[in-house]
Amino acid sequence: MTIDLRSDTVTKPTQAMQKVMWSAEVGDDVFGEDPTVNRLEKLAAEMFGTEAGLFCPSGTMTNQIAIRVQTQPQDEIICDWRSHIYNYEGGGIAANSLCSVKLVDAPRGIMTSELVEDHVRAEDIHHPSTRLVAVENTVNKGGGSCYPLEELQALRSLCDAHKLVYHLDGARLFNALVAKQQSPEIYGPLFDTISICLSKGLGAPVGSVLLGAQDTITRARRVRKVFGGGMRQAGYLAAAGIYALENHMDRLDEDHQRARALGNTLEECSWVHEVLAVDTNIVIAILEDPHTPTQALEDLKKKGILGVPFGKKEIRFVTHLDFSDEDLRKTQKALVELY
Structure with a gap:
């Protein structure tokens, strides 16, 4: 049996989730007539204290829509160099919105208002116009x-002072909420737009929701259509999202505890140089020379453990809904015995 720790996107719907999916009431969502999609969008918006929501197939799409509807060509976006919108969305900022990116190098990607302010451009015809600040949490x-x-x-205040748009890529926001013991409703008033993912830690099979003001979401709905994200009887997927929001959020602490245990084991391994502090469900290990991510992961695969390379010397493991205490024990044993 393989233990898959490549990502928290590998989870399968639970039996209870499958049951609500198959019993969902559906309609044509492009016409706005899928009652389950409408219920998901309303639930998510109310949870985060925003006016409206838009269900989309992926977090990449919700991020890209948010950027598209809140910028103009030749604008510039400020984000950390580690950001998903910069590294893992296929150059979408340039392709979809014709914007440039100003990169910040913040410790572990946590940008401060002081760092961001240093990257805000004065208005000048020679420069792109700073328009949007994007943070990723976690x-x-x-x-x-x-x-x-x-x-x-503090970043909200900075954006207000410079009249900038403030976007949150909340692909793993629920992990942050649980780790920090925060309520979702405090986030809505802080941001112009928020992208939340349902198919990572929450365990739904598909989908993200873009949250924001009603006029922003109305424009976003048009862009979703342009991007090919309009789905028809999407209520089957939305039902999984509703179930995830109502049932799978509190259990994320279990993933965090297992991740910390995994990190502790990696720190004891002679082939590991350093483990980044484990705050949520992601564990990044920096390898000792002469070990390489490719070889280490290939050797772990032979023991039935999957991870991903995450840099020249780093490997990543992500705990999730389908990773049990028994899986943790097997993984710890494999890590200790690897070399």
Whole structure:
């Protein structure tokens, strides 16, 4: 049996989730007539304290739609160099919105208002116009690091002062909420748009929701259509999202505990140089020379453990809904016995 720790996207719907999916009431969502999709969008918006929501097939799409509807060509976006929108969305900022990117290098991807302010451009015809600040919480390439609420609030004040749009890529926001013991409703008033993913830690098979003001979401609905994201009887998928929001959020702490245990084991391995602090469900190990991610992961695969390379010397493991205590024990044994 293979233990898959490549990502928290590998989870399968639980039996209870499958049951609500098959019993979902559906309609044509492009016409706005799928009652289950409408219920999911309303639930997510109310949960985060925003006016409206838009169900989309992926977090890449919700991020790209948010950027498209809140920028103009030749605008510039500020984000950390580790950001998903910069590294893992196929150059979508350039392709979809014709914008440039100004990269910040913040410790573990947690940008401060001081760092961001240093990257805000004065208005000049020679420069792109700074238009949008994007944060990611948690930070994937930062090892699942979480933003302090005070820093998010300071960034909001900075955006207000410079009349900038403020977007949150919340692909793993629920992990941050649980780790920081925060309520979702505090996030809505902070951001112009929020992308939340249902198919990572929450365990739904597909989907993300873009949250924001009603006029922003109305424009986003048009862009979703342009991007090919309009789905028809999408209520079967939305039902899984509703179930995930109502039942799978609190259990994320179990993933965090297992991730910390995994990190502790890796710190004891002679072939590991360092393990980034484990804040949520992501574990990043930096390997000792002469070990390489490719070889280490190939050897772990022979023992039935899957991870991903995450840099020249780093490997990543992500705990999730389908990773049990028994899986943890087997993984720890394989790690200790690897070399």
